[in-house]
Amino acid sequence: MTTATLHKAANAGKSAAWYVMVLFVSVLTVVPFLWTLTTSFKSPGAILQDPLHVLPLHFTWSNYSDVFSTVPFGRDILNSLIIAVVGVLTNCSFGALAGYAFARLKFFLKGPTFAIFLATMMIPNIVTMVPTFIILHAFPLVGGNNIFGHGGRGFIDSLWGVVLPGAVGAFAIFMMRQFFGMLPSVLADAARVDGASEFRIFRSVYLPLVWPALAVLAIITFQAYWNSFLWPLIVLNSPNKQTVQLGLATFKYTYSTNYGPLMAGTILATIPVILIFILAQKRIIEGVAFTGITS
Amino acid sequence: MIGGLDRKQQRAAYLFIAVPVGLLILFTLAPVVYAIFTSFTNYDIINPSKWVGLSNYTKMWKDPFFRLALKNTLVYTALYIPPGLLVALGTALLLNRKRHFVSTFRVFFYLPVVASTVASATIWYWLLNPQEGLLNTVLRWFGVNGPAWLYDPNWAMVAIVIMSVWAGFGTNMLIMLGGLQSIPRELYEAARIDGASRYQSLRHVTVPGLQRPIFLVTALLIIGALQVFDQAYILTQGGPGNATLTIVYYIYNDGFLDLHMGYASAMSVVLFLIILVISLANSKITNRDLTAAHKP
Numbered sequence: 001m002t003t004a005t006l007h008k009a010a011n012a013g014k015s016a017a018w019y020v021m022v023l024f025v026s027v028l029t030v031v032p033f034l035w036t037l038t039t040s041f042k043s044p045g046a047i048l049q050d051p052l053h054v055l056p057l058h059f060t061w062s063n064y065s066d067v068f069s070t071v072p073f074g075r076d077i078l079n080s081l082i083i084a085v086v087g088v089l090t091n092c093s094f095g096a097l098a099g100y101a102f103a104r105l106k107f108f109l110k111g112p113t114f115a116i117f118l119a120t121m122m123i124p125n126i127v128t129m130v131p132t133f134i135i136l137h138a139f140p141l142v143g144g145n146n147i148f149g150h151g152g153r154g155f156i157d158s159l160w161g162v163v164l165p166g167a168v169g170a171f172a173i174f175m176m177r178q179f180f181g182m183l184p185s186v187l188a189d190a191a192r193v194d195g196a197s198e199f200r201i202f203r204s205v206y207l208p209l210v211w212p213a214l215a216v217l218a219i220i221t222f223q224a225y226w227n228s229f230l231w232p233l234i235v236l237n238s239p240n241k242q243t244v245q246l247g248l249a250t251f252k253y254t255y256s257t258n259y260g261p262l263m264a265g266t267i268l269a270t271i272p273v274i275l276i277f278i279l280a281q282k283r284i285i286e287g288v289a290f291t292g293i294t295s
Numbered sequence: 296m297i298g299g300l301d302r303k304q305q306r307a308a309y310l311f312i313a314v315p316v317g318l319l320i321l322f323t324l325a326p327v328v329y330a331i332f333t334s335f336t337n338y339d340i341i342n343p344s345k346w347v348g349l350s351n352y353t354k355m356w357k358d359p360f361f362r363l364a365l366k367n368t369l370v371y372t373a374l375y376i377p378p379g380l381l382v383a384l385g386t387a388l389l390l391n392r393k394r395h396f397v398s399t400f401r402v403f404f405y406l407p408v409v410a411s412t413v414a415s416a417t418i419w420y421w422l423l424n425p426q427e428g429l430l431n432t433v434l435r436w437f438g439v440n441g442p443a444w445l446y447d448p449n450w451a452m453v454a455i456v457i458m459s460v461w462a463g464f465g466t467n468m469l470i471m472l473g474g475l476q477s478i479p480r481e482l483y484e485a486a487r488i489d490g491a492s493r494y495q496s497l498r499h500v501t502v503p504g505l506q507r508p509i510f511l512v513t514a515l516l517i518i519g520a521l522q523v524f525d526q527a528y529i530l531t532q533g534g535p536g537n538a539t540l541t542i543v544y545y546i547y548n549d550g551f552l553d554l555h556m557g558y559a560s561a562m563s564v565v566l567f568l569i570i571l572v573i574s575l576a577n578s579k580i581t582n583r584d585l586t587a588a589h590k591p
Binding site for chain 2: 015018019021022025026028029030031032033035036039047048094095097098100101102105106107108110113116117120122123124125126127128129130131132133134135137164165166167168170173197198199202223226227228229230233234245248249252259262263265266269270273274277278281282285288
């Protein structure tokens, strides 16, 4: 055998070893989801008799109808959608405006203001939770409160109470500032000479150039709101205000060993974010990697 | 004239940042100050708050549940960080190749991150079932009798760690991968010409080049681990026998269910200080390694 063929054989071996390893990790990450999916289509008897049968022998939708009849899952999905969509809109619009201001405009105290925004990203959520709850509870003129914030419950047990504290995250501002900062300033100078207003320069000249970044921010924000748990758990009490994650948790609590409906609920709570991820996976992965590198 | 333009620009900038700054003050800066104030009071939402000085802090010192929650949280953090870091680094090294389907595998590896912690925990609640669960079934193939996991006080925390590593490594893997791809190719070439082995180039080129992402990932892991809640809530409700009662779980129970807002605030301030101290220690250690790595 010549050295060239030896080399080739060694490379093929290395390559095979690599495929074995990545397949092994993929099995660990993907199989639990597949098992969840097949469990969700099995009858209770089939689950306990033969939990490992990959394909259900008697395919059934009954677990899914069980989910909707025991918890108001349709209502939960709607609530989660409202919260996530409003959160995406506020984060994208105000995040873009503020990110643009920090990247492209000159103003007094710009550096210190941005530094404060950055520093708040280091504050753990748990520290602000109790006071934020008290502030939302005493918010004037909403939820039965008078002008002094007494008498009612403010934003507690309202979807607004979930959205508001994170309505413009420091992360959104930071991310948009990074992207606006990469664009040339001659575009703005030319538009200013033509007498365009600052908002118009932002809206018509720069914003169209950062659509891809804005899309990534929208997806990341949607997932964060859709998947959030502790804060909605604290703020929302009424069954008709619950989010999907709260519904799933309640469901797990009451149906602790009824795995069929439990897995059906898990699938329903996961499908929207998985679908978005599959459609936009390249952009999401690049966006996460980008923010990881720059921070 | 230029001055006029600048003033116009400044006015626009203040309008652009007005809403975010307002929300920042209302929901971040004011709450931090307010948390410290509340920790010196007793407050239950319904009655006016009462100044109690340091008594919430002295109470914490003697509270057996707080001590247990603190111990459990530190145990969880210590168990979670090493595998959290190694799995992220290992999978990033695996994906840092030019091979067919590498981007497909990247998607597979990242998949658990997309699901919520509640969904991941519910899936693992089923996987970890002692009799019919997939994990113990597979262990049985190899002749191993798996523990009762979530029902065994000695294994419940380990189970939560395994689930958390599975659910969270994808994000950290991408940060590491970004770091790996920014290491200049020439460094590996130079190491190869100098006759370095694969292990040597990993030890002397890859690891020093990854100092910043490793530091960032460690910091994120520490901050996240010390605030662990969702997993414990879904998988064990803090049990069995309080074996998985964490600090945030205790704050949630005491502050938001029993409405002891003052005591809950004091505990959150203490947790913040613990996070601060551990994060500073982490940055000291990493910076020392960084300077050591750059010495010839």
